Each structure stands twice: as structure tokens, then as C-alpha cells.
Amino acid sequence: MEIREKRRRKRERILIIVTLLVIIALTYVGHLFFEKQADWGAANNIFFVGLLNINAILILFLIFLIVRNVVKLVFERRRGILGSKLRTKLVTAFVSLSLIPTVILFFVSINFLSNSIENWFSVKTGDALNKTLDLAHIHYQQTEEQTKFYARQIASDITLNQLYDIERMDFLASLAQLKQRNFRLGCLRIAFDNREEDLVFQDPGFPGVPGNILTARVREDLYAGKEAAVVRPSKFGDLVNVLVPVFSHATPHEVIGYVLIGSLIPQNIVDKMAVVSSTSEAYNQLRLFKTPIKLSYIITLSIVTLLIIFSATWFGLFLAKGVTEPIQDLAEATRRIAEGDLDYQIDIAAEDEIGVLVQSFNQMTRDLKKSDRNLQLANAHLVERRKYMEAVLLHVSAGILSLNQAGVVTTMNRAAEMMLGIQAEKVLGRPFAEPLAAENMSAISDLLDTVRSSGRGVVEKQLELLIGERPLTVLVTITVIHESTGADLGMVMVFEDLTQLQQMERAAAWREVARRMAHEIKNPLTPVQLCAQRLQKRYGGNLGDDEQVFRECTDTIINQVEVLKNLVNEFSRYARMPVTTLALNDLNQAIHDPILLFQDAHKDIVFTFTPGEDIPPLHLDVEQIRRVMVNLLDNAVAAMNRPQGQVNVATRHDPGTGKVRVSVADNGCGVPSGHTMKIFEPYYSTKRSGTGLGLAIVNSVIADHHGSVIVQAGESVGTVVVIELPVPESMPEQENGKQVAEVQDL
């Protein structure tokens, strides 16, 4: 659209220039034609009319083009197109500057011209010319009248004296010669009808009477009794030839001949009179053409005036366009650049200030584009780094959480989510305290206060947190972040899960204690038991009445030693926990066997097992898992305090977390609140006869399987122990499916 409009305007501009040039050229041709061409034939007239017509058409065309441009400008101004107001002002200024002087000059010229033309035809000049012309005419008339007078006298003498008779011809010749001399006639010719030869007398310097004077019309007049006069030019001047009829004496009305007298008006007089004549002619013609001449001047002036006005208008339009078009282009370019098109360049080739402005603008656009590209690159780099950091944060095992100065969470990685049991999207952009439980928050708040008050910038502390029902031991490191200028940017909190490590350390410690205790206690027990047995054998039958007391005491010693031995053996077994050997096995099968054993042993309790259908093979030590199940079921049975006891075991695969959950739920007495943190510790038991090692062993075995154990309260009564075991990550789908099928067959 833009390009089409530009092309159209360029075409129009060329058209106007060509039209102007053609008008000037045709006017010049017309002028030459006037000057050089004397003989105006029909073809020339048509050519001239054609020229005039073409000029008129071209002027009309020029007017049309310019008026069209002006109208367009008015419409553009009404529509509020950018630059139209400035263009209107410029065009108005140009038109005013040219219109006012041109119009004034036009009217002054017309007035001056009219006055001048009127002055040409002043009464005095006209009268003088007419009088001069009359004088010349009178001179001719007098010459003619005088010549006629002489001719009449001669003709009268001839008639009265009958000199036309042949006998009196000599008298006639004498008379004619006498008269020619006396009257100083240039030429005298006397002709009679009855004579073949005429009498001719003339001055030696007289040019002679031309032969073509006696035309049919003159002859007709002559023989009708009329006098005639014929003026003919000659090389010596104008010849005034007068013819007077000669009547018969006997018949007075009969013309029998004529007298011709030729008088010469000298050439110098004729020339002077010719000048007067031509001047008078010119004057008369000028007066005749006064109105057309005035009109032609007015037309010429009008055309010139119109040409000047329209040229100025067009030049104003052209100049205004030259100024406003770059402004429009600049505005358009600004709009495009504001819209983000930094490739846009203004295509104007100008040498003036506008050109400098356009060049600067284009340079600015190029610089902007370069900066934008650099910015994009930097941004991409930043995004890449951010993604990398996010990936690092995602895969790091420690939980990382960052806060800004206001304590609002800005970053939280997946490890932190899992560790703290909260979802990042619910926390990000919110104050840190909101999602955490009050008891946890108080511990962390203390740390935050410490880091703020200490001024060290880093605080590290191990905390015991309770996330839901799950105890968590974490090492919390809080670091205050500072900008290079020292401005506070917030804090970074790093959570390291020490629960498993702590459990393992504790288990190892307890095992060592158990091993030492077993070793230290077991050694003296056997001599004690042997001594008691020996005492019983040696003195049992010799004590009489005291024998029963003695036997009871030694039996008690022996039995208690046995109990102690059993206890020590338990310790020994705990201390000598076998190394867990993991292999891909069916979890359901491993669980199913202990349940069957317990069902057989405890008929009054209902054992149910709901195996998950899509449980993949897991890395399991089947014997250890059975041991875990035995401990858990043993605890469940021990917790039964009602006749309709029920133990429900279920397995379930959670693909989202990549874990398999085993839940053992009973409807027993449950775990008292506040004990959930301690029940996995060795030698902690709520049972009177318990060793406190069952759940410690469970916890140890599951930790060896990289899983976790959670003890929760039941929905209404009892306890639910949930074991989470990881699904191997590199488990092929086909193999997985096959294993599942095998499990289902079982």
C-alpha cells in the first residue's frame, strides 16, 4: 500500500513537470510560428488551433492535478493524518506569498494595459491622421479635377470648332500641342471613333499612358457621356488619367471620341502619402482590433498568473511533502519500533538536515537492535543458568529454600518439598511461616532470630521436626545473602535430612551396646546357673524343711538366669543382624507367608491381605521382609484388647512417587500420642514383656531397603504402620509386566 501510494505520487509529480515543460515548449513553438510564418494556410491554422487547444487542455489538466492535490490535502487534514496540518500551513504560506503579489500585479497590469491601449486611440491622433489622409485625398482630387478641367476645355473646343473633321485635323494638332504646352500636361491623347490613329502629345520625361486604362467599364461610362478617371502607379509616381468624352457638334449627345489627359503625381509625394496611408491603415486596424488585442493580453496575463499561482501551489505541495513525508516516515518508524520491529529502516535519501535526522534515526534503530540482541542473548544465558540452577536445586538431596527481605519464599526445591511435606506452588510468594506447623515454626523462628541478631550471617543447627506424623531430624543452615553493595537480599535455608543417618548411628551404637552387654552379661550367667544347679544337687536333699525354700530360690536363680540368657541372646541377635542381600523379588509373596502363619496361630483374630495388582518386583531380602512382617504382626496381635480383633495388610503401588506402600492396620489399643518419635528406638516398648527391639529391627531392615516406616493412628482406633519401599528406577516395562504376571500367578 505504502509503495503503491509512493509510486502514484511520483508518477503524478513527473506528470506535472512534463505538463509544465510541454506547455512552455508549445508556447515557444507558437511564438516562433508567429514570428517566422508569414503565410497562414489552412493547415497552419489547424496546427495553430491544435497548439492552442493542447495548451489549454494541458493548463486545465495542470489545474485539475493541483486542485486534486489541494482537495486531498484538505481531506487528509480533516481525517487528522499526521503531517497534514504542517503541509497545509506550508502550502497556504506559499500560495499566499505568490498569490497576493501575483494578483496585485495582474490587476495593475490589466489596468495599465487598458489605459495604454485606450491612449493609443486618442482623439487627437485619430483626427490628425484623418486630416492628413484627407489632404492626400484632396491632392488627388484636385489633380483629377484640374486635369478634367483641361480635358473638358479641349473637348469643348473640338466640339465647338468641329475639329474632328478630317479637313481641320491640322488645326486640331496645333491646338492640342499648344494646350499641352500651355497647360503643362504630361500627356494628351485625342481619339475619335472614325480615326484609326490617335493624336498623342506628351512631355519627354512622361512615362506614357498604360494600355489597360480603357477597360470595358470605363469605355461604357465614357460612351454614356460620363467622365472617367483612372489612377495607375508607375515608376515615376502615380498617373492620374482623366477621360472626357467628345461630343458631336451636329448631334450634341453623340460621343464621337474622347480626350485623355494623364497627370503625374511625383513619386516622392506618392511615397509620403503612402506612409500616411499605411499609418492610417495601421491605426484603423489597431482600433478595429482594440478589444481582441486587449482580450488576448488579458488571456495571456491570466494564463501566466494562473501558471504562477498553480506552480507556487504545486511547489508548496512538493516542498511540504518533502518536509512532512520524512516526519510521517519517522512517526511510522517510531510506531513500528515501539511495536518491536527493530529491523525497520527509513528509506529516504536526502542530503539536508532531514537526511541527517533519518540517518541518525536509522543508526539509533540499528543500535537498539544490537542492544536488544545482546539483551536477548544475556537473557537466554540467564534463563539457561536459571534452568541449570533449578536442575541443580531439583537434584540436590538437601532441601533448599530462599526468602527475600520480607520473609516471602522465592525458591523451593523438590527435596525441601518432600522433606517439609509441602508443595512449592502453595508456598512460593507467601510468607515462610504460613505453611509450617506452629511447633516447627517456633524452632526455625528461633534460628532466624539468631541469625539476624548474631550478625554472623550463617547459623547451623540440628532440629527435631514433626512433619505430620513423621519425625524428622534435620540440620538447618541459614545463610543471609548480601549484594556486592551490602544490601540485604534475604536468606537461604538449607535442610539436610539426618533422620536415617541418625537412626543408623543409633542402631550401630545400640548394637555395640548389645554386643558388649551380651558378652559381659552372658559370661557370668553360665557359672551362676551352674552354681545354682550344683547347689541344688548338692544341698537339695540335705536341708530338710528348708529344702523347699532352697529349691524355690535356686529354681528362681536358674530360671531368671535363663531369662537373662534369653535376653542376652536377643541382644546378641540384634547385635548380629545379618547383612541384607537385595534381589528382585515378589513383595506380595514375601508378605503372604507370615500372614498365613499368624492366621493359623491366632484363630480368634481375622487377618486379611489385599495385595496390590500392579506391584512390580522390588529389590528385597525376602527373609528380612518376613522378619519385619513377623515383628509387625506380633505387635498387632499384642495390641489386641477386644474379642473381634482384625489385622488388615495391604500393598499398593504409587507410580507418582515411585514407591510401594505396605500398610499393616490393626484395631488394637494404638500407640499413645507422643510415643511415635520413640517407638523405633531399641529397648523402648509399651508392652510389659517386650524387649523393645521389634520396631527397632523393623526400622533397621527397612532402612537397609532404602525405605521408610511411619506409624500413624488408625481412622478410629488402632494403629497403622506404613512401610514405603522404592521401586527400582531402571525397571524395564516388559520385565515389569512379566514379573507382575508371575506375582499374579502365585
Add this chain to the structure above:
Amino acid sequence: MGTGRAFPYPCLVAVFLLFFSLLSCAKDGRIDEVMVMDDTRDILVYARAQDFLKEGTERLIYAGVTVRCTFYVNFYQKRPYWFDRRLSDQVVRNAVKYDNIKKTIYVTVRLDEKEMETSEFHDVGSAEHSLIELSGVPVFEVGRLNKAENYYVRIKAKIEKDDHSRFIRYIMVVLPFMESETGWYRKEFVWKD
């Protein structure tokens, strides 16, 4: 604005040209009283142009402008089934000129640029009458005509002003419209000598 159809400038120019051409080619006047005779030697043509002189011609004559009336006389032999043969073409130029000293109007007749006759008049009516008259112009020799053949004469007249006038150039804009021209008049005859 740029999407509309282009203005038909060539059509506009063509209309103007046609209009002005028609104006400049206007015809008026007619050839009348045409007679074809012979004087045993030549075929003589007589004719008169009617309704021909424009108003103001008298003023032009008295102002000293030479007014010309040119007769174009063509003589053809008619031929069946073929183009007619042109036997002769004559141009007779009658010119009227007023002598303001002698108060006399001269009418000069020229046949093919050769002066044939000059007549003097003292009244402009007679001079005008003589100006538009074609009086016995010989167009072809009688002896070269074939008996019982068809012949015809074509005549056209045209009034022109003297362009030598020093001021006439100023009114050239209106001059073509002051001139006039008749159409061609045709007179046929059969030679029966």
C-alpha cells in the same frame, strides 16, 4: 484513496481535443449559380459563393485589411468502374483592398498566381459582390474533351484575412473562427459537341 481506479486522463484529453477540432472545422456558406460554358476554346466556369462573408468584413476592408476569397476549381472526367480522372485544378484568388487615399476599393483576380483583372469600386457592397464571384474561369481546353463523355467540376471557396497585418497576430486566438469555408460543390455535364 490509493485503492480506487485511476482517473481516465487520456479520455479527458481525447474529449477536449475532439471538441476543439470540431469547433475549428466548422463549415458555412455555399456555392451557387454555377454555370459551365464554353467560348469555343475553353470550358469556362461561373459561380458565386453565397452567405459566406462574416459580419464585420466591411469594417475589416475599410481598416485596410486585405480580404481574400480563394476558389478551388477542379475539373474531372468521370470514369465508370474506376477512379475519376482529374484533368485540371485551378486556384483563383480574389482579393479586395481598400486605398484610403483614393477612397477606392480594388478587387484583384489572380488565376494560378497570375493577375487577370483589377477592378475599382467606390462602394464596399459592389466590391464584396465582385470578391465572391467566379467569372468565366477557363478550366480546360474544349478540343481535348471527348464527345458524349461525362465530366464534372468541383468548386470550393474559402475566405481568409490578410495575415500580413501587423496586429492580426494578437487576435490569432479568435482568427480561425472569423474565417469560413464552403464545402465542395459539384456540377456534372455531358460534352455533346
